[in-house]
Amino acid sequence: MSDTPEKLICGQCDLVLEIPRKEGHFVGYCPRCHNAVHHYRVRPSKVSLCYALSAIFFMFATDSLPFISISAAGIEQGMQVLDYTTVLGAQNMWAASFIIFLFMQLLPLLTLLTIIAGDLGKILGKRFFFMPLLLKILHFNVEWSMVEVFMVGILVSLIKLISLVSIQYGAGFWTFFAFAIFYLLAVSRFSEEEMWNFYVPHTKTPGSRIPESGIRAEPQDFCACSCCGEILDIRTETSCHRCGTGIRDRSSQSLGKTLAFTLAAIVMYIPANIYPMMITTYLGSDSESTVIDGVIVLWGMGSYFVASVILIASIFIPIMKILLLLYLCWSVKKLRKTRNRLFLSVIYRVVEFIGKWSMVDVFVVAIMATIVRVQNLMTIYAGSAMISFAAVVILTMIAARSFDPRLLWGYGRERKNAGTSRDTGEGTPEDRSPDENAVPESGKVPHPA
Structure with a gap:
């Protein structure tokens, strides 16, 4: 194991931090902006794989089983969870139907398949060639998946209907809640950082610069890759050497x-x-x-x-x-x-x-x-x-x-302030106010004891 400490750049305040080597389950926070920047997990691949396999099983069960049925005045009407696609389509609401299907079905499915493939490759020691691409779109899939929101929508709908009609719950109703729970558990326990480190390991060129911990990355001419989080030297690189994402000033x-x-x-x-x-x-x-x-x-x-x-x-x-x-x-x-x-x-x-x-x-x-x-x-x-x-x-x-x-x-101030030293990373006085910018001397990510 290398004696050089592993580092990361906080995505919210641009502070360079060292990642301490810890065991167990912890969450590391940036000491400057208090953003969660690193997760320590116990056997993340095996745990998230079990959750993801369970979630995808209950997803397919939910799609094929009766969901809810109502009865009023002797007339009964049932539905399956995907019936909204045809019903909304018949009402000329194809756009709404597609949006719901995308957020509730397609993106969660892609997320689970990515987790399963990534964890299987990690456990079996096989680096699948398609995993970097799946990992690049994983963050989008997770952010826009709305399984938990749909779950709340179901509960609100039932409370609105319960005083108007008689409701019967099908097997798909219960499997959906099992799917939602296991999906959230799989996403929370999946380690994107571990997947990137396994499928595309860090590559350091001899003699390459290393950012100093405890100060911001921008004055040192470093930035974090917007996709995989790799620390990039903007003096010598135009794209990420690990995932290929171009460096852009967002x-x-x-x-x-x-x-x-x-x-x-x-x-x-x-x-x-x-x-x-x-x-x-x-x-x-x-x-x-x-x-x-x-x-x-x-x-x-x-x-x-x-x-x-x-x-x-x-x-x-x-x-x-x-x-x-x-x-x-x-x-x-x-x-x-x-x-x-x-x-x-x-x-x-x-x-x-x-x-x-x-x-x-x-x-x-x-x-x-x-x-x-x-x-x-x-x-x-x-x-x-x-x-x-x-x-x-x-x-x-x-x-x-x-x-x-x-x-x-204060990100971007150095490009506009000619009096700022880009080599030392001292920054302007207001960018280093002692009450909010103070960090531990080591610049390490603090974590719960």
Whole structure:
């Protein structure tokens, strides 16, 4: 084992850190911005493989077994979990059908196949040639998979229906929850870093420069690969020598892209609240309801919990995401007057975390429209606002991904400040404020004892 400590660059504050050699299960945090940067896991390949195999078994079982059936006035209507594709298609909602299928079925399946292939190769000692490509798209698949959001959507739909019709739960209902649990466990225990180190090991050229720990990477002319996390010397490299990803300065256009996607989300949010989200046909009479109408009706029916969930997911979270994204962009422009950069980093992580949860209402409408089709009695159709609302969620998620959190810590200042020494990495005084930039002398990643 080499005596040279392994290092990484924090993706949120650009600090160079050493990775201590530890055993057991821990999470390492950046001492500057408190972002989780490294995970110590016990036998990650074997554990995540077992979870992934279980998840994919329950996924196929869910797709083939009866999911839910309802009965009202002696009429029974059942559904399987994938019936929404044909039902929404028949209602000319092919775009919504594809979005749900992509987020709930296709991307989770690709994620599980990547985990299974990667873990099998690691355990068997075989380096599959296709694994680097799968690992490059794994992060996208995980981020945009919405299995847990769909699970909450099912629960909300059932609470809305339980007072209107009689509900019977099929075997597919229970296997879906087993699939969701094992999927989340497989993703949480899978180690991308271990996979990259196995399939494409680190290669160091003799005499190559090594970044100094405890200070930012940019003044030293280093950066982290946006795909595999490899530390790259931007003086001599134009692309990652491990995964082939080109080196690009995402910070240069970060604010412009974030503002553009955020403004687009604001535009789409208007029709999402004006036009009907759901149309209910009861005994031949149509009733349209917007998002806020659904909250009011549920509150009036005494379904306070469901009304609160819809209010938070469909009204509060989208507005909060938009406002927080605008605030982060404004904070970058006023950074010299901003002292609490750690607080801004926490805000960014909150925006990233809540990004997908607004999709709950879209899933609820899809489930309701699929299962409530009791002929001559009651039928639910998806409204035109469903597409607009899904667009709001997608646009805000893209806006959050476009924002470069390193800007909150003064990233890019050295290129504009001629008085800054790029070789020593001293930076400007405001970029090294003692209260927020202080790190351990060794620059090591701290971890729970």
